[in-house]
Amino acid sequence: MAFQGDGEDGRNWDIYVKLIGEPNALRLTTDALPDTNPCWSPDGGRIAFERRGADGTYAILTMSPLSGAEQKLAALPALLSGISWSPDGKWLAVARGRPSAPDKDDAAGIYLVPASGGDPVRMTSPRPPLRDLLPKFSPDGRSLAFVRSMGTIGTDFASELFIQPLARDGAVTGEPRQVTHGGMLMAGLAWHPDGRSVVYAGQPAFMLCYLYRVSVGGDAQPERIELAGPSAYAPSASPGINRLAFSRGNTDWDVWRLQPGGIAVPVIRSSFLDAGPQLSPDGRRLAFASNRNGESNEIWTANADGTAPTQLTYGPGRNQGSATWSPDGRWIAFDSQESDGTMDIYVVESSGGRPRRITSGPSNDVHPTWSRDGQWIYCRSDRTGRGEIWRVPSSGGEGEQVTSTGAESAFESTDGKTLFYVRTTGELFAMPVGGGPERRLIDFVARGESTGIAIVPAGIYYWSRTGPDGLTPLLFFDLSSRRSTELTRVTGRGPGLTASPDRKSVLFVRSVDSGSDLILIEHFR
Numbered sequence: 001m002a003f004q005g006d007g008e009d010g011r012n013w014d015i016y017v018k019l020i021g022e023p024n025a026l027r028l029t030t031d032a033l034p035d036t037n038p039c040w041s042p043d044g045g046r047i048a049f050e051r052r053g054a055d056g057t058y059a060i061l062t063m064s065p066l067s068g069a070e071q072k073l074a075a076l077p078a079l080l081s082g083i084s085w086s087p088d089g090k091w092l093a094v095a096r097g098r099p100s101a102p103d104k105d106d107a108a109g110i111y112l113v114p115a116s117g118g119d120p121v122r123m124t125s126p127r128p129p130l131r132d133l134l135p136k137f138s139p140d141g142r143s144l145a146f147v148r149s150m151g152t153i154g155t156d157f158a159s160e161l162f163i164q165p166l167a168r169d170g171a172v173t174g175e176p177r178q179v180t181h182g183g184m185l186m187a188g189l190a191w192h193p194d195g196r197s198v199v200y201a202g203q204p205a206f207m208l209c210y211l212y213r214v215s216v217g218g219d220a221q222p223e224r225i226e227l228a229g230p231s232a233y234a235p236s237a238s239p240g241i242n243r244l245a246f247s248r249g250n251t252d253w254d255v256w257r258l259q260p261g262g263i264a265v266p267v268i269r270s271s272f273l274d275a276g277p278q279l280s281p282d283g284r285r286l287a288f289a290s291n292r293n294g295e296s297n298e299i300w301t302a303n304a305d306g307t308a309p310t311q312l313t314y315g316p317g318r319n320q321g322s323a324t325w326s327p328d329g330r331w332i333a334f335d336s337q338e339s340d341g342t343m344d345i346y347v348v349e350s351s352g353g354r355p356r357r358i359t360s361g362p363s364n365d366v367h368p369t370w371s372r373d374g375q376w377i378y379c380r381s382d383r384t385g386r387g388e389i390w391r392v393p394s395s396g397g398e399g400e401q402v403t404s405t406g407a408e409s410a411f412e413s414t415d416g417k418t419l420f421y422v423r424t425t426g427e428l429f430a431m432p433v434g435g436g437p438e439r440r441l442i443d444f445v446a447r448g449e450s451t452g453i454a455i456v457p458a459g460i461y462y463w464s465r466t467g468p469d470g471l472t473p474l475l476f477f478d479l480s481s482r483r484s485t486e487l488t489r490v491t492g493r494g495p496g497l498t499a500s501p502d503r504k505s506v507l508f509v510r511s512v513d514s515g516s517d518l519i520l521i522e523h524f525r
Contacts, residue, residue, distance in 0.1 A: 001245060002028075002038040002047050002065070003518060010515075015049050017065050020520065028068055039083040039092070041115075042239075048073075048083050048092055060094060060113055074113045074120055080133035081188075086141055087239075090115055091170055093135035093144060098128070110135045110146055112170065123172055124164065132162075134188065139195045139239055142166050143216065146176075147186045147200075150341050158183045158341020161200055163216050179218035183341050184318075188234035190244070199225070199244065201233040205297040206289075206319050207253070207273040209233045211246060227521060230272075230294065237524070244524040250514040253494045255288060255306070258474075258506045264490065267306035267507065273297070276321055276496040277507045279304065280329045280350070283500045286507070287312070287323040287332055287350070299323045299334050301350065304505075313348060316355060322367050325350065326374050326394070333358070333368040333377050333394075345379050347394065358396050367409045370394070371433075372416030380408055389421050414457045414501070422452065428462065428477075442477055442484065446493070454499040454506070461487075461499050461506060474508065 005016050005025070013034040018025040029035045031051065038049045046062045053059065058079040063070045078097035085092055092113040110132050111120040124132045126148060134147040144166055149159040160183070162176040184202035187209055191198055198216060203209045211232045214222040225232075228246060235246040255268035255277045268274045272292040279286055286304050291297045293311065297319040302309040313320045317336035324333050326347075333347045336355070343364040346355040359365040363383035370377055374394060381390040384401065389410040392399035402410065403421060410421035412433060419433050420441070428442035446452050446463035454461040459478045466472040471489040474497075478485070487506070494509030 001518065002040060004036045004038060004049075006515075015047065015063075017047075018518075028063065028065060029070075037081065037083050039085050041085050042087050042089045048085060050079055050083065050094075052079075060092060062115070073115070073117055076111075076120070078108075080131060082134040082136070082146075084136045084144075085115070086112075086137050086170060087139060088141060088170075093123070093137060094120070095131075095133040095135055095146070096120075097131060097133075108132070110144070110164075124176065134186065136189055136191055136198075138191050138216075139193060141170070142168070143195075145189055145191065145198050145216075147189065148176075148178075149185070159186045161186065161189065161198060161214065163198075163218075177218065179214055179216060180222060182222065183339060188236075188246075190235040190237040193237055193239055193242065199235045199237065201235060201246070204295060204318055205291045206321065207251075208291040208294070208297070209249070211235055228519070232519070242522070242524045244521040246519055246521075247516045248519050249516045251511050252513075253509055253511045255286075255496065255507055256490075256510050258488060258508065259504060264488065264508075264510070268302065268309065269306075275494050275509045276323060277498050277509065278323050278325060278496075279498045279500055279505075279507065280325050281327055282329060283502075283505075285329075285350070287325060288496070289321040289323060289334075297321060299332060299348070301332075312350070312352060313355060316346070316357075320346075324369050326370050327372055328374060331374075331394075333370065335366045335368060335379070345377060345392070347377075356396070358392055358394070359399070365390070365392075369409070369411050372412050372414065378402070378410040378412075378419075380410075387424060409452065411453065411455045414455060420453070420455065420460065428453070428460070441482065446472070452495075452497060454497045456499050456501050456503055458503065461497060463493060463497065466493065474506070 002017050004013050006013050014029045015035050015038045016025045035049050035051050038047050048062045051059045058076050060074045061070050061072050076096050080095040080097045098108045109124040113120045126132045131149045132146050136145045144164040147159050161180040164176040165173045167173050187201040189200035197213050199213050202212050211225040211228040212222040231249040232246050253273045253275050254266050256264045257267045258264045270292045274290045276289040286302045290300050299313040299320050301312050319337040320334050322335045331347045332350050335343050343366045345358040345365050345368045348355040365379045365381045367380045368377045376391040377394050378391045380387050389403040389407045390399045406424040408422045418430050420430050422445050426444040428445045429438045431438040464473045472493040473489050474487045475484045492511035494511045496509035499506045
């Protein structure tokens, strides 16, 4: 078996091989650049893999598992996951992404790289922002399976499996055929050795991945492979042998509490994801997101000490997250992924009930936060073509654009006079709620999540850049002195940050990552 591993120190990805049944693995590559996605040639004589250059470009290389001698076949500006070697050994299928200007680059798609060297040949042409990735040749070489994924904010989870018919010489014949309709993010696929079905890793919810099998005819619903269990991804089937290998992740995200002068202790724990904590205005309750039901990501509530966790939402989508309380504590706003992969804002009573939709349309609206008077909900929306802060009435209705320079998330000050927002560059800015000049407060705030900062009357808690030692600083920005003070550093920072108004308690998310395991199913049918 060939696989990628980051070594005992976790510093660099390299290619390894391991005999099944033997305890030790042999490291094949030693380059300081990351080597990933190994793929065997049909005769087992060579291994193909990707190497990401310091300039962000990718090289396709092959090497002998015996001598380690490398041969460079091609270089592409951007690659997505997956390499597949054609059964006749003549071609390598790879997925090219869009390195920049994703709405204008029309060169993305699946390409064939000649195994003997030469220019890549394009096979698929997804229209922006669609992306094609994870190509896999069928055992007879007459079909190519691949994943087509939406490439906009929030819709990376909307992916489908397609089958592209091929001629005997590998040329494309006809249009690709869609065989799944579940809209799940896919994290790997493999053909069954009989060529009549495909095994793929699908995420029904954020950070919750299972293996599924679907007929290539598309005439039946996918079946979940229960034996593999949760956290299974990157399946690989052995041609002609009933063996299925896959990876199983061992990352666990939990909610932790830090008190002044103390050490962080876990508050919300499970063997599944628990993230995005938000304290209620009175500090007595806690809302968070979790997939602990094993099927979907939902909003849960609990006492502030983590006791009595209760599931609050049951949809409407497969992923609910970014929970925030209304100022009176009666309502909780959250974002939800629709069946077509787009994201919208909903509100639900904090005591339970049916969610009420606030935003709609083809845009993606995420990361809700409330105005201090409870009349508005701020969110990040891409309805103008890029992410900006909008605000919509909490009762529903037309929204208003707030920013025009690109922003990730926004929060009102506790007195309702100032709007803080994080730009896509990571800078934290402030401006009057009613409009006016903006000013930069902090050079860098960890972005990409609605709960990356926490506002209290005296200042702002925020995460800064993760250092080379893997530790992320948690800081407090004092609004009076405009100076930041480091409070602690943690490993495995996850999405979520909240603080009590009296500053006696700060809650954040931390992951315990013990790597991943390679699992083998014998006698796979």
